[in-house]
Amino acid sequence: DAGVTQSPTHLIKTRGQQVTLRCSPISGHKSVSWYQQVLGQGPQFIFQYYEKEERGRGNFPDRFSARQFPNYSSELNVNALLLGDSALYLCASSLDPGTGYNEQFFGPGTRLTVL
Amino acid sequence: RKEVEQDPGPFNVPEGATVAFNCTYSNSASQSFFWYRQDCRKEPKLLMSVYSSGNEDGRFTAQLNRASQYISLLIRDSKLSDSATYLCVVIPLSGGYNKLIFGAGTRLAVHP
Numbered sequence: 195d196a197g198v199t200q201s202p203t204h205l206i207k208t209r210g211q212q213v214t215l216r217c218s219p220i221s222g223h224k225s226v227s228w229y230q231q232v233l234g235q236g237p238q239f240i241f242q243y244y245e246k247e248e249r250g251r252g253n254f255p256d257r258f259s260a261r262q263f264p265n266y267s268s269e270l271n272v273n274a275l276l277l278g279d280s281a282l283y284l285c286a287s288s289l290d291p292g293t294g295y296n297e298q299f300f301g302p303g304t305r306l307t308v309l
Numbered sequence: 310r311k312e313v314e315q316d317p318g319p320f321n322v323p324e325g326a327t328v329a330f331n332c333t334y335s336n337s338a339s340q341s342f343f344w345y346r347q348d349c350r351k352e353p354k355l356l357m358s359v360y361s362s363g364n365e366d367g368r369f370t371a372q373l374n375r376a377s378q379y380i381s382l383l384i385r386d387s388k389l390s391d392s393a394t395y396l397c398v399v400i401p402l403s404g405g406y407n408k409l410i411f412g413a414g415t416r417l418a419v420h421p
Contacts, residue, residue, distance in 0.1 A: 227408070236313075236396050236411030237353065249406035284352060288407070295341045295400065295407055300352035 196221070198287050198301030206307045207275050215270045215304045219287030225249070226268040227298060228260055229284040237284055243268055244290065272306075280308045310335055315397050315412035322419055326387045330415045332380040332397030341400040341407075342373050344382050346393045347414065353396055356382075387419045 199218045207213050219226050225244040229237035239252040243262035257273045266287075272279055282305050286298035315332045322328050334342075342359040357364065359371040359380055370383040380397055397412040 225406075229409075229411075234413070236413050237409070239408040239410070242406045242408060244406070250403060250408055252408065286409075297355055298407070298409060300354070302352050 198285055198299055200283075200285050200301040200304050202304060203302065204305045204307075206309065208309050209275055209277060211275050211308075212271065212273045213275060213306060215272075215283050215285075215306070216267065217270070217285030217287075217301060218267045219285075220299055223287035223289055223299075224266050225288045225290055225296070226262055226266065227286045227288070228268070228270045229286065229300075230254075231282040231284060231303070232278075233281070240270070275308045277308050280306060282306075311412075312336060312401075312410050313397055313399050313412040316415045317413070319416040319418055322387055322417070324387055324389060324419055324421055326419075327383065327385045328387055328417060329384075330382045330395055330397075330417075332382075332412055334378050334380070334397075334399045334410075336399070336401045337375075337378060338402045339378075339399045339410075340402055342380050343398040343400075343409075344369075344371055344380075345396040345398050345411070347396055348393045353411075356395070384417075387417075389419050389421065392417055392419045 227242040228240040231237040241260045242250040262268045282303045284303045285301045288296040344356040345353040346356045347353040359373045368385045394414040
């Protein structure tokens with residue numbers, strides 16, 4: 195079975211631009227979470243979606259938004275990019291976020307560089 | 310204070326050594342605890358869950374002390390392939406969803 199896939203793998207943008215990152219969860223998984231990992235730090239929670247609805251949001255500005263589609267894939271959008279947005283963006287999928295713990299499986303990530 | 314704090318490392322150890330990592334968490338209501346492993350420029354992968362009774366998986370032993378809000382990971386007989394960053398992860402009580410709270414990670418380098 196295919197794991198979590200993310201695209202693109204690498205991206206270079208300039209300050210002020212907008213970016214869209216994409217994620218396809220493991221087949222059968224209905225929940226997608228997004229994390230930001232800055233170099234030298236652990237991943238930080240951004241969003242969690244389940245059945246196309248936002249279930250949780252981390253401490254990120256409104257420049258960050260996301261959505262989940264009927265096929266459970268997801269997009270993360272970041273507007274008005276800042277240098278500090280340079281990071282590895284990780285997507286994780288799980289069966290269902292609300293019924294006890296379900297392991298979150300991570301994709302390989304999208305490495306975003308903002309110049 | 311960070312929600313999850315870890316030894317910063319790096320830990321440089323020879324093959325065969327025993328190494329221990331520590332982690333503390335600030336939210337006493339946290340409900341689930343894990344160790345993840347992250348290889349350089351790769352995604353995190355679940356290494357093992359952590360329980361109050363302690364749990365062992367081959368050369369790896371994890372322990373949780375809820376009273377002290379402390380989590381540990383012990384690696385015995387280190388292998389070169391154990392070189393990676395080890396991330397302590399906590400799941401706090403949240404309204405119907407599970408968000409992973411990561412520590413900054415402890416880097417381990419095992420040398421011949």
